[in-house]
Amino acid sequence: MTQALDVRDVHASRGAHEVLRGVTIDVAPGEICALMGTSGAGKTTMLRAIAALGPFDSGSIVVDGFALTPGPVPPESKLRVLRRSVGMVFQAQSLFEHLTVMDNVTLALVHALGWTRERAESEALALLTTLGVAHRVSAYPRQLSGGEAQRVAIARALAPDPTLLLLDEPTSALDPARRGSLGEVLRALAAEGHALLISTHDVDFAEAFADRVAVLANGVVVEEGSPREVLSDSTHADTRALLRSPSTEPRE
């Protein structure tokens, strides 16, 4: 089966420091993969490279058949196909502050995909309804609670119907009850065929909702497998360090 995401032996540096030292990871359609690791393990660097927001030095990244080349981030004009395939939900939601919830979700549909406003709004409303925030369509981002803002950000990223959805530390601003409900939402998205790669250090969340867990330490994947295999009876030192850390902490 074709992978939604295929990352092979990726190296990436920030200045003189090599953050990723040969990461290999893949995600299949309908699968939720949790990319775990302590702060500074390189989770965000990996996600930014996949989303073509940050560069990588060597290796290969293929998203839904589109291959990114090592080296500096290419200009946006060369990334059209990738942008259709990858959606990203940022750790700080980064909703557009000057636009309503509806306009946040329809912006890409109207301006990047050229949909009519009517079509874009009906699609957006359907998404917001699925995510349980349809009643907030005319609110501005600063009027939303943390959980609402997160759902709107997910709706915005999902609107162009990407194959792969990247989520950077999605539970960091949520209380336990909202984490559970977010997990349900993500499971439903996977059931629709989306591939989800979630960077997180939230062990409970990964255990409950991920199909597969990959533990990143010192720039390489040190353990990979089902949540039960990796998180319940790990013998690996880095994984145990992760298990000991508090499940919520500031961004890396």
Next chain:
Amino acid sequence: MLAGCVPASTGHAPLRWGGDAEGGAPFVEADPANPAKVRGFDVDITQMIGHGLHREPVFVQVAWASIEASVERGDFSIGMSGVEDRPELRQRHAVSIPYFEFREVLAVRFTDSVRYRTLADLAGRRVATLGGTGAYQMLLDQQSRGGPIVVSYDDDVHPYSDLVAGRVDAVLLDNIIADRSLRRTGGFYIQPVPVATGHYVAVLAHADTALRDSVNTILRARMRDGSLEKSFRAWHVWDSSQARYFSRVLADSSGGRVLSVDRGVWSVRSYLPALLRAAGITLLLSCLAMMLAVLVGIAVAAGRVYGSAVVRAPLTIYVELIRGTPVLLQLFVLYYGLSALVRLPAFLAAVLGLGLNYAAYESEIYRAALQAIPRSQLEAGRTLGLSEVQILRLVRGPQALRLALAPMTNDFVALLKDSSLVSVITVVELTKQTAIYATNIGSWVVPGLLCSAIYLALSLPLSRLARVLERKWSHA
């Protein structure tokens, strides 16, 4: 011959006298041999007066248009710099006997020397003069009766260069000034038949009649003994009509006659329409200049934020050059300096000058605002498949505009007031019109209050609009 060169012969207080050295020879000019000193026939005359009073003359530099107000304030005792005798001058100040008779003459281009002989020939044409002079008043009166269109200047050099350049069709000014310009620049023709005659006088504070009488006695004595003639000859302004004039003055003890132009004193009511029209010009000028400033400012800011080094370097030079030099200088260069290359109409030059000046300041506001938008907002736009141009137009620009609004409003209010500077390039806007009004009625109180009220009426709604928008957007 030089002011301040005669040693104080007595213990008397020095005689402070005011004039405008920018007006130049033959009245008062900086001495080329020693620019700290002044020379000219007005300097010679104050020398004679000082000698007669046993007081050492001390020169005080004052803008020509402010001589009368300044002498009344007590900045100096005598104002002399080609001050014209006028009925209102005699109402408001103590005035000496006229010591020189000049002719108001019409200067035209050679090709027009037959066509434009008198003011009547110039109906509907543009005639330049120095603001606040008798010639200016005469032209205003003629304009209100369908005569020529008056173009007012703040100096007496540019009317002639603009005549030669074709910006105006004639210049009406004193024969002394016309002759001087003919010698310096040339390229025009002076009609031999004068439009009117006028007289130069010394002006003193209204209460200073005792000094005025002493000055008159000295002037008569110097007319009689030929000292005045000698000075006028030295400055090449003596002719036979002057000799006839002197003998008339010496025969008549009444104090000379006044420029024989008939006109009424203007009241507040008659001035209000002119002030409102000028306010309209100020508003139109400010709005057009601000629009230009915003458009150019956005382009410059975008170039400096997004452009390559090749694009950024000239834009940075533009911004620093404009911000580092006075706007007054920029207006002069644009209007007069470039007139050999491109002859801009005054209003257009004013819009361009102010607009391009403010564009530099606006661009810095927009640049700071663009850079204040968090990177995550731009990256969110990228991951959604928006192009860089779309991100600027839909995400970064609108958010930056909200940040820029308050400083922009400040700048617009400042621009509204800076627009008064364009009177140096002959645009009569609100402040200039107020100054003309104040000069005419001899007081700044009513014109000043009216002018302030109009400026406030223009700027307060702007500040209010900005507050409303800011409140609306901060709730968003």
